[in-house]
Amino acid sequence: MINLIRRDAIIQKMLLLGFIPFVAFFIIMDSHPALTVLVACIYIPFNAFSYDEKAETNILLNSLPYTRTEIIAARYLGSIVYAVISIGIVTIAFLMFNVSFSLTDMAIGVSLFLVFSGLAFPLYYIIKQGYITTVIMIVFILSVGFLPPFLSFLADHFDEITAWIFQFSEPTLYISAAILSLIIYMISWSVTTFIYQRKAF
């Protein structure tokens, strides 16, 4: 399992060099810290998919002594491992660039990462090879572009909802959001495992 996770780092050796400038770009462009955390978290897992969507990769992995459950588990657990490392690097970058950020920003970024990955990962195993990147781009733009305006629209127009939500304390809200996104991620994990078990290579 650890070998499967380590594999991403070996394969992406060159791409990893691009990670620092990539994060620096978002910081210099003065993006919202939550967004910077989000893009940093998805950098490695989504680059990994550009290899893993290939038929040859699946033939290789499935010919090695791994079970299909393990291959998917490595993808989901590995993404979290790489996200944690990425957050560490981003935090250092924030401190170096003197960006003010809160734990809330971090939590939002991570939650968004979990939700977005949870939605996107299964697509890699459903949609035909070649179309995936386009679809994922659309999912990403939709979820990043439309979700916040949609939420503020909701907040503006539905006083009852807002009132209901704000009766909870801030920590409760963030914790529930985090738990909810974790649940989405876990459901996505089991759905992908189910799909992958039934695939032919």
Place this chain on the structure above:
Amino acid sequence: MVEHVIELKNVTKTFKNFSIDSLDLKVKQGFITGFIGANGAGKSTTIKMLMNLLKPDSGEVKMFGLDYKTHEKEIKERIGFVYDRNVFYEGLNLKDIKRVVGPAYKRWDDDLFHHYVDQFELPLNKPIKTFSKGMQMKASLAIALSHQAELIIMDEPTAGLDPVFKRDLLDLLQEIMVEGNRTIFFSTHHTSDLDRIADYITFLQSGELVFNQSIHELSDTFGLVKGKTELLDRDTKQAFIHLRKTNAGFEALTSDIKQVKQIFGESVLIENPSLEDIMYYVKRGSRE
């Protein structure tokens, strides 16, 4: 120790325009078995089922007497695979591929790997996509041989290789058979590869097993019959799987040499057919 490293029982797999129908196949441990059949006969599909890349609709696939459902990792630990195309990350060099693949196996042997890399004269630091077809195949083989696999499964390993390379490969396969009780199962449509090294031949046609016999049994079973066209009539033709008329007379394949001897006596010549002859006549015969 199981006698058969591969055992398919009643395996069925149906696709839109092709199917494998209740295939039974046993591959003996300790021998080289050549897997032949025309393009589209179902060789690759069968190999994919052996590797659990594809699951049969029904029937049973057993490797080393074990089931994929409960022993997937144990089985794959003991198999070395070589496919007809490169399945390794093509942007990586061999050193990195080793770092990705090696740790997957409990019995991975780094020294052995480097021994083969030296023997095959493979560069460790060049991306695998810059390798020629033959080098890619040798790289796959080096990896397949470096974890003490008991069974080597190869899908068309000689496809696209030049004659010198091909001979090297076949010699090497014989060499690795000397050490221990390995089994090699490989598909090819170059039957000349097999005349040289195979102990057993498995012949698949349109998803059906035509035969699975030792190469010696084959020469006892099949005969290539040559004679004058005048000898042929509706009854005598029945003795043949397929018959081809030539300028000099006829040439035909039989699976019943005794019967042919009874019918024609000394008036025909019976020769040992090559595998290619057998493949050709059986294929043609099935169309009639």
